[in-house]
Amino acid sequence: DVVLTQTPPTLSATIGQSVSISCRSSQSLLHSNGNTYLHWLLQRPGQSPQLLIYSVSRLESGVPNRFSGSGSGTDFTLKISGVEAEDLGVYYCVQGTHAPFTFGSGTKLEIK
Amino acid sequence: EVQLVESGGGLVKPGSSLKLSCVASGFTFSSYGMHWIRQAPKKGLEWIALIYYDSSNKYYADSVKGRFTISRDNSKNTLYLEMNSLRSEDTAMYYCAKGSRFAYWGQGTLVTVSS
Numbered sequence: 001d002v003v004l005t006q007t008p009p010t011l012s013a014t015i016g017q018s019v020s021i022s023c024r025s026s027q028s029l030l031h032s033n034g035n036t037y038l039h040w041l042l043q044r045p046g047q048s049p050q051l052l053i054y055s056v057s058r059l060e061s062g063v064p065n066r067f068s069g070s071g072s073g074t075d076f077t078l079k080i081s082g083v084e085a086e087d088l089g090v091y092y093c094v095q096g097t098h099a100p101f102t103f104g105s106g107t108k109l110e111i112k
Numbered sequence: 113e114v115q116l117v118e119s120g121g122g123l124v125k126p127g128s129s130l131k132l133s134c135v136a137s138g139f140t141f142s143s144y145g146m147h148w149i150r151q152a153p154k155k156g157l158e159w160i161a162l163i164y165y166d167s168s169n170k171y172y173a174d175s176v177k178g179r180f181t182i183s184r185d186n187s188k189n190t191l192y193l194e195m196n197s198l199r200s201e202d203t204a205m206y207y208c209a210k211g212s213r214f215a216y217w218g219q220g221t222l223v224t225v226s227s
Contacts (some may be wrong), residue, residue, distance in 0.1 A: 096212050100174065108158045
């Protein structure tokens with residue numbers, strides 16, 4: 001099974017600070033159809049997860065453009081350019097390339 | 113507006129069975145694969161099953177394979193998860209989610225397995 005290693009496990013940021021979260025895969029997430037099914041989700045406290053970024057770098061509709069994704073193969077990054085208070089919660093990467101699909105262990109973002 | 117509404121959770125004893133439902137609205141349900149994902153208390157997300165839009169393929173996590181069955185009824189816009197031989201470690205919030213992007217999630221239904 002594919003293992004997604006997310007770092008750091010926790011992140012503390014001030015408002016306006018830029019932060020990055022890494023997600024590394026135990027194998028390439030490039031699908032045979034040419035797509036890379038690596039997505040980023042945010043779970044705010046007490047809420048269901050919501051999609052932020054899909055297919056590595058595509059911004060989900062309605063998501064602020066301070067969120068961006070990059071990477072390829074086995075190495076992926078979520079960047080928040082100018083953290084806002086509403087960004088607190090746990091961020092997860094998830095891969096949908098190889099079944100069984102898998103989630104990263106999460107990165108908890110705290111606001112200082 | 114896309115909506116996914118899970119139901120069917122509850123408190124059950126180890127070894128029991130339970131069937132969860134997820135009713136979808138606001139999109140063409142029969143065109144999308146659907147997932148079940150769970151989250152144990154204070155833990156991360158665990159993917160557990162996928163069913164293709166036409167039920168032609170189903171995939172499971174090793175932790176539930178042989179005990180859980182995913183199915184769907186496209187005429188009722190409803191996704192199901194039949195859970196047998198439940199264990200204490202199956203205690204979790206169970207979510208359904210839409211499509212290859214996991215673009216929409218329900219609010220979850222809580223399953224507690226305890227004697």
